[in-house]
Amino acid sequence: MKYTTLLIFSFLWTAAVNGQKKNLAEEDHSLWHLLSTGTISPDGHWYYYTLHYRSKDSVFVKGLHDNRSYTIPNSQYGNFSGDSRWFAAQSVDSLILLDLQKSKKSALHDVEAFQFTDNGKLLVLQPDGAYKKLSVVTEGQREQIFDSINCYNISKTNFTAFSRRINNQYTINVLDNLGVLQNTVTLPNTEGAIKKIVWDEHNTSILVYTKGSGSTDSGQLFFIKKDTL
DSSP states (O other): OOOOEEEEOOOOOOOOBTTBOOOOOGGGGGGOEEEEEEEEOTTSSEEEEEEEOSSOEEEEEEESSSOOEEEEESEEEEEEOTTSSEEEEEETTEEEEEETTTTEEEEESSOOEEEEOTTSOEEEEEEETTEEEEEEEETTEEEEEEEEEEEEEEOTTSOEEEEEEETTEEEEEEEOTTSOBOOOEEOOOOSSOEEEEEEOTTSSEEEEEEOOSSTTOOOEEEEEEGGGO
């Protein structure tokens, strides 16, 4: 996604008093901001942009064919769903979810990352003790929750690979671009925790790196083809 940054100047016209101009007051600092252009929704009915202020940033979502408008404070970026019904934006540690069809706003708390699937579902990553949990959200409601996640990676084609620690074993799981769980692979005995999951450049295979259990153990590397999942 490309962003264009423009500097918006708010000019204060001041009259000369005793031959001197007035200084810019502190309360006028908010008149100065940076504008970052966002994106237009896939159906062409909405667009969003971000204003970067001195104290905080805000995301604005506006209708292109009507006067509907939403403001999400303390946010820098967002994304439209593929069906253009939803808009999501990170605000501090919460995810603000706009239902543009019903003009409703809701929030999911303690969100670290999010991603829309191709059919409008929302994938949400949240902390879960020493691990993380991944939720599949449909119509604003969680329909699936995967816990005990220690690592994940989203491919360029919107497939999500993640590892889970279940009964002292690691599994590699993949959600397809529609948010549907594919087959699960259980890794053979690993001596260390999974450190990283990487998609290949064609998004057809996964490399899984494990961390060594000792100072002399360099860890393990697993190669998994997507069509085996």
